[in-house]
Amino acid sequence: MNVRIESKPAFQVAGLAVKNGQNENLPAVRDRLFTEFSMPQLLGLGNGMSFGSCFDYTQEPMSFSYIAGFDLADPARAAELGLQVLNVPAAEYAIIEVQGPVPACIMQGWDYAMGTWLPENGYRHAGTPDFEHYLEGDLNSPDYRMELWVPIVKI
Numbered sequence: 001m002n003v004r005i006e007s008k009p010a011f012q013v014a015g016l017a018v019k020n021g022q023n024e025n026l027p028a029v030r031d032r033l034f035t036e037f038s039m040p041q042l043l044g045l046g047n048g049m050s051f052g053s054c055f056d057y058t059q060e061p062m063s064f065s066y067i068a069g070f071d072l073a074d075p076a077r078a079a080e081l082g083l084q085v086l087n088v089p090a091a092e093y094a095i096i097e098v099q100g101p102v103p104a105c106i107m108q109g110w111d112y113a114m115g116t117w118l119p120e121n122g123y124r125h126a127g128t129p130d131f132e133h134y135l136e137g138d139l140n141s142p143d144y145r146m147e148l149w150v151p152i153v154k155i
Contacts, residue, residue: 014078015069030068046071052132126151
């Protein structure tokens with residue numbers, strides 16, 4: 001898997017969010033987003049970047065929140081649509097390119113990130129929001145490509 005490190009400025013994501021994400025079927029949140037809102041509405045929020053993000057991690061008990069959404073440049077528009085907003089701080093990310101049908105490629109990418117790349121390169125997850133960055137294409141195709149953005153700090 002190709003990995004590059006990039007610093008990203010603070011940004012916002014607007015979409016549908018659920019708490020305690022480990023109990024949810026996360027792809028269903030994304031499906032619900034596209035059922036409740038049209039592509040022109042979602043693309044009109046910002047520059048059209050589509051994300052899934054895990055955030056608000058807790059250890060005891062283990063839980064997190066998840067949002068399926070799009071980058072946000074117009075908070076008033078998100079409020080009009082009743083979307084939740086995730087404020088993302090500036091961070092350094094290991095960006096891992098994955099290929100294959102979703103969600104299998106996501107799970108393989110996370111296994112590689114957490115089990116191989118991070119420890120072998122002296123990093124750990126920063127504990128801030130991480131991202132599935134969805135690119136255009138057929139999510140079920142063996143040729144589909146997307147990115148995982150893993151917030152990192154040096155150990």
